[in-house]
Each structure stands twice: as structure tokens, then as C-alpha cells.
Amino acid sequence: MEEQTIGYLGPKGTFTKMAVDALFDGGNFISYESIPACLDAVEEGEITTGVVPLENAIEGSVHLTIDYLVHYVNQSIIAEMTVPIKQHLLVHSQYNGEKIERIYSHSQAIAQCHQYLHKNFPGIKIEYTTSTAKAAEIAASSGPKVAAIGNHLAAERNQLKILEDNIHDYDNNHTRFAVVQKNPKTLKVKDHPHKQKTTVMITLPQDYVGALHQVLAAFAWRKMNLSKIESRPLKTGLGNYYFIIDVEQAYDQIMFPGVKAELEALGCQMKLLGTYPSYQISLHTPVKKA
Numbered sequence: 512m513e514e515q516t517i518g519y520l521g522p523k524g525t526f527t528k529m530a531v532d533a534l535f536d537g538g539n540f541i542s543y544e545s546i547p548a549c550l551d552a553v554e555e556g557e558i559t560t561g562v563v564p565l566e567n568a569i570e571g572s573v574h575l576t577i578d579y580l581v582h583y584v585n586q587s588i589i590a591e592m593t594v595p596i597k598q599h600l601l602v603h604s605q606y607n608g609e610k611i612e613r614i615y616s617h618s619q620a621i622a623q624c625h626q627y628l629h630k631n632f633p634g635i636k637i638e639y640t641t642s643t644a645k646a647a648e649i650a651a652s653s654g655p656k657v658a659a660i661g662n663h664l665a666a667e668r669n670q671l672k673i674l675e676d677n678i679h680d681y682d683n684n685h686t687r688f689a690v691v692q693k694n695p696k697t698l699k700v701k702d703h704p705h706k707q708k709t710t711v712m713i714t715l716p717q718d719y720v721g722a723l724h725q726v727l728a729a730f731a732w733r734k735m736n737l738s739k740i741e742s743r744p745l746k747t748g749l750g751n752y753y754f755i756i757d758v759e760q761a762y763d764q765i766m767f768p769g770v771k772a773e774l775e776a777l778g779c780q781m782k783l784l785g786t787y788p789s790y791q792i793s794l795h796t797p798v799k800k801a
């Protein structure tokens with residue numbers, strides 16, 4: 512098998528890279544500065560595979576990823592991994608009780624720690640970065656008055672101290688990461704899937720009373736279990752949406768074409784975004800507090 516080239520939201524030290532290291536069995540790993548940069552590289556054939564965050568248990572969908580997959584590229588989700596997420600407050604190695612003036616992190620990480628920040632750093636200046644690892648790099652080069660929110664790996668890589676560990680507002684913090692490809696190829700992975708899932712995108716006809724009810728009924732009477740439904744703006748005008756639906760089964764040649772035909776008869780469109788194995792990754796994250 513040719514070597515797999517896997518692009519991920521970097522730099523090294525992101526949660527995405529942790530997920531990649533836990534799942535892939537070797538390969539050529541390439542870091543990208545942002546989610547669009549990683550997905551563009553897949554689109555242009557620079558890499559065979561991309562890994563980007565998709566949804567978090569506390570903050571919800573990573574809209575940038577979903578919208579990019581729907582509007583800007585033509586790729587399939589070929590696997591997903593669910594990874595436990597532990598956010599820590601990281602400070603400079605020289606930190607010695609100074610008043611922290613600014614905190615850097617990815618918007619998802621900031622959102623996962625909103626209550627913590629509100630209680631402990633009311634009114635603090637928040638700076639958003641393309642990833643938590645990028646925030647750690649900035650804190651390392653900025654000095655003791657600047658902190659970052661990120662993981663223990665980013666702390667180690669940048670010689671930062673963990674001032675406070677596990678600052679996410681809810682314990683059961685997990686993120687789903689999507690593995691995407693343009694031309695689906697076999698992946699070399701270390702793990703066994705936990706289950707199979709399928710993601711579809713559905714658009715409804717305008718002003719059709721009960722359209723969403725009919726869409727859900729098409730799945731329901733076939734006893735197809737849905738694990739997620741989300742609406743996103745189509746970006747064509749207020750009130751126009753598409754729906755992303757996750758189904759807890761692999762694509763098959765009977766049920767899914769049946770749903771599609773039923774929905775098309777109602778004037779809806781259904782597009783397959785991927786049918787894929789779902790991996791549950793457990794990370795062992797030792798934490799050394801400052």
C-alpha cells in the first residue's frame with residue numbers, strides 16, 4: 512500500500528494531532544495552519560487525507576468545517592474519531608504569580624471554558640487563534656502575563672507550565688474529528704471501529720408545510736436511528752437552511768436510496784457526505800501541575 516499522507520489542523524500539539532497519533536498506523540503527517548488550509552490541500556491532491564474537528568460535546572458543531580465541506584470542497588467523510596478533551600490553563604515557564612492580562616486559544620476551547628473564564632478572569636482580553644497549539648506558541652513567546660488554553664502536549668512542546676488543569680466547564684468533554692478524502696482509499700489504522708455511521712445533507716423545498724416532519728418520517732418508518740440533526744443557513748437568504756443528519760448505520764443499497772427517492776418526491780435533495788467507521792479514542796493524558 513502506498514504511504515498515506517495525512518494533513519491535520521496543526522501545529523503539533525493540537526487536539527487534532529493527538530487524535531491523528533492515536534488512530535493512524537504510520538504515514539506522512541503534514542501540519543496545516545487552519546481548517547480551510549487543510550481541506551484545500553485535500554481538494555488539490557497535495558495530501559490524500561485530512562483530519563479536522565467536527566463537533567464538540569460542550570460547544571457543538573465546528574461550523575467552519577461543516578460549511579467548508581458543504582460549500583467549498585467535494586470530499587467524503589471516510590472515518591470519525593471521538594476523543595476526550597481536557598483543557599488546561601498554560602503559562603510561561605517564568606510565570607511567578609503575575610496578573611494575567613490576555614488569554615489566547617481556539618474559539619472552541621474558549622467556549623468550552625466560558626464559566627471558568629467568567630468566574631476567574633472576568634473581563635480578561637481573549638484572543639482567538641487558529642488552534643490551541645498556536646495559542647501555546649504565542650504564550651511561550653510572549654512572557655508571563657499571557658496565558659493559553661490547550662492540552663498537556665502543547666504545554667510540553669512549548670515549555671509552558673500548567674497553572675490550572677481541567678478548566679473545561681463540563682466533565683464529559685469530547686470532540687468528534689472527521690477524516691476526509693477526495694478519492695476514498697483504505698486507511699491504515701491501529702484501532703477497531705466502535706460502529707458505522709452515515710452523514711447526509713438535506714435541503715427542503717421552500718414554504719412546504721411539514722417538510723421537515725416528512726423528512727424525519729422517511730427515516731423513522733424504516734427504523735433508521737438518527738444521532739444528530741442540525742440546521743445551517745444555506746447562505747442564500749434569511750430563512751433558507753440545509754440540514755445535516757447523522758444516521759447510526761452504514762450506507763446500504765436499499766434503505767438510503769429508498770429515503771432519497773421518498774425525499775425527492777417531496778422536492779427535497781439528499782446528498783451523501785460520507786459513510787464511515789466511528790472510532791472511540793481513549794487518550795492517557797498525564798497532568799503535571801505547576
Ligand SMILES: O=C(O)C(=O)Cc1ccccc1
Nearest residue numbers: 525526527617619620642643
Ligand atoms: O485547536 C486544537 O487543538 C484543535 O485541534 C481544535 C480543537 C479545539 C478545541 C477542542 C477540540 C479541538
